[in-house]
């Protein structure tokens with residue numbers, strides 16, 4: 001059993017992470033690449049997408065970007081789904097070979113990646 005102070009510290013850390021995902025106005029340098037691991041997206045290679053993102057982030061020594069697997073977003077026919085927060089950009093029908101393009105264009109150049117089907121969840125966000 002952890003002490004109450006340890007539990008409070010963990011809660012504060014997790015609260016910051018969750019804030020980035022639900023509060024699109026969050027003032028942070030961190031980015032989360034959310035990759036769907038629901039059944040439909042997993043059958044379309046979302047596991048490979050996660051591996052490719054993590055490999056590229058490590059190879060390029062990119063800081064403050066985390067790859068997080070999620071449950072189904074409910075848009076299975078458009079999968080695999082990748083959402084990048086906090087800017088809330090939504091890429092659909094992503095293939096494992098698209099990861100490098102997304103990392104180079106979206107994460108490094110800070111531009112939306114037009115080669116991959118995308119929709120902005122909030123058009124004014126980015």
Ligand code: FES
Pocket residue numbers: 036037038039040041042071072073074075076077079080081
């Ligand atoms: S399985 Fe990915 S959106 Fe449903």
